[in-house]
Amino acid sequence: MVTLLIGLILIGIISTLFIKNSTIKKRIDIMHIFASEIADIVIDNNGQMNINFKLARIIEKRDRFLKLDKGFIMVLDKRGQIVYGKSPIIDKIILDNTFLSLEDTEHYKKIKFSNNKVFYQVTHKIETVNNETLGWVIMLNPERSIIKSPEEMKLLVMMLIGLAILGWLVIYLLTRKLSRPIMDLKEAMNKVDNGNYDIHLDNNHKQKEIYELMNSFEQMTIRLKSLERLRTELLAGITHELKTPVTSISALLQAMKDGVVSKEEENEFLEMCYEETNRLEKMIEDLLDYNSFAVGAIKVDKEKVDINLLIKEITYQWHIGQEDVVEVNTVLLEKSILIQTDPNRIRQILYNLLNNAKQALRDKGKIEIIMHQENNEIRIDIKDNGRGIPLGEQDLIFERFYRGKEKMDNIRGLGLGLASSKLMAQELGGDLILKESSIKGTIFTLIIAKPTKKTTFT
Incomplete structure (x- = not known):
């Protein structure tokens, strides 16, 4: 879930930046087209700049489309004087900032005014067919208005919500699918821990790792069961082997203690006790040597x-x-x-x-x-x-x-x-x-x- 959330956050940030840049580019392109259209309208048939009532209507219609109610549209003559302007606030600061950038060849310019408000400026020359400059069309739009894209943001939010629901559902289903065999394995481990090696696990899993885990554990239990049986048999055999010489020695010594054997037989019994003692000593030495070998304590002098x-x-x-x-x-x-x-x-x-x-x-x-x-x-x-x-x-x-x-x-x-x-x-x-x-x-x-x-x- 944490990975999913981090992924969604990264997708949201990247998508927001992409939408922001795309929106700015699209709005700037539209403003540039609108400025070009205004530049064509204000030139009359004689090649002179003429501001008439049609311009205000066209600008009003385009305004509603571009939502430039918080921006500025100005037409300047070749001396930089405003001949048309629609703005609630037009002062010398704006004129100074715009006029200084009239000859810029950039597609658009980002301007910060003294009141710390940031505007995007699109400038288009008003030219005759002979490339004579008659003036400029200036369009200024606030940055906050430019980068707004409510439709795209709604789609982004819907997409992220959809991805979150889908991701959670996939994680939930996969977790249930993976946890079921793991819980079965846990129960099997508890049985083995209690000494029950009769384990039967479902090995029909498509996931390679789960299948190998189940199969390996089942093989391990089979091996443990075999070794446990062998250990029991061997322990019984070792006990018998160690007990046999001790019993023989005890019986021989008891017979000599009770005086039921002759002097010649006593020597023979002592010899037999000696042989049984050597055999018992050899078995114990073997056990001690093997224990040393098993823990890697084999002394080697090459x-x-x-x-x-x-x-x-x-x-x-x-x-x-x-x-x-x-x-x-x-x-x-x-x-x-x-x-x-x-x-x-x-x-x-x-x-x-x-x-x-x-x-x-x-x-x-x-x-x-x-x-x-x-x-x-x-x-x-x-x-x-x-x-x-x-x-x-x-x-x-x-x-x-x-x-x-x-x-x-x-x-x-x-x-x-x-x-x-x-x-x-x-x-x-x-x-x-x-x-x-x-x-x-x-x-x-x-x-x-x-x-x-x-x-x-x-």
């Missing part, structure tokens, strides 16, 4: 390393630490590359990926570490020939606390390994992605660096 030697060393150390026989093949880059990275974080990521690959293996399983360059990036594929990841779980494997159904049933853990590894890879300037997975196996790709001009090849 140094220049030979990527081929680093991957070869990490693979070898992991391999010799496995109790089961696992076939591991490593394919390095043809040329070694020196890059700036954190070798300890690379080790953490690869250990997580290799442990996951081992858990997915069947009998006579095999793991391959294949390094290559693609799109000017150094990539490491960790490939196994295990059971693969079900298609319905592939979009969720990097979610925190997510664990696949099969892994949840057979392997204990919190489901933070891949989520933490991805955060570490991104902090190093790379990424961790699932390249492909099927019943024939899985390939994870670790992007650890993007070579620059300063990268050294040896």
Whole structure:
């Protein structure tokens, strides 16, 4: 409404100025034509200036048309003396002001008298066919009378009122049309705030912005509903995973306290308590590490390393630490590359990926570490020939606390390994992605660096 009012005011000001200028021009043109007509009338057939009674009648008729009752019409001879004048006030000041401007070639002249009244003056020469000057016709009209245009102003006021009503009506209709979906969205937000994610919004809106807003909010609620369900399931899983070692430790210690086990069994029970304690400690460490990673508190100490030697060393150390026989093949880059990275974080990521690959293996399983360059990036594929990841779980494997159904049933853990590894890879300037997975196996790709001009090849 404020914009509408400002717009109408500007239109009114501009239109008023335009009407004023147009009115002045039109009235001056008419006065000039009238003065020319009077100049023709006062010349007789002999080429002499002759003032007769016809002039007064003509001037009276034109007066009513031009509404010059507040103005002056004078005829001066070539000496500047008034030979005809119709004016309630004709004094020396007027004559002095008009006479001084008789020879001006301007179309009209604006004159301010000593009483501060402003007049528009139109001057026309009275000439013979031989261009002999016989006198002048002087027409003076007050400025207030010249600029008056009641008809045009009425039309302008009517136009502004019409525009105001039309603008208000358009604003009212648009506001109602836009506010209805916004109010629906507000109600939907209140439902989401109360934990109700079953939202159904009308997306049949022609306005692109409203449609995109509604669609985005609906997609967000679907995502929130899925995450809420997943959060509930994961919380239950985490509680179970943390409770299991505590329950085991408690039961073992209670048995030793009650003295129902032998000395040899006590040692065995203590060993089991130690293993459960280590497992519980590892879960808590994973939780603390992930919390640090999630808030961007990942400590990175980059140094220049030979990527081929680093991957070869990490693979070898992991391999010799496995109790089961696992076939591991490593394919390095043809040329070694020196890059700036954190070798300890690379080790953490690869250990997580290799442990996951081992858990997915069947009998006579095999793991391959294949390094290559693609799109000017150094990539490491960790490939196994295990059971693969079900298609319905592939979009969720990097979610925190997510664990696949099969892994949840057979392997204990919190489901933070891949989520933490991805955060570490991104902090190093790379990424961790699932390249492909099927019943024939899985390939994870670790992007650890993007070579620059300063990268050294040896």
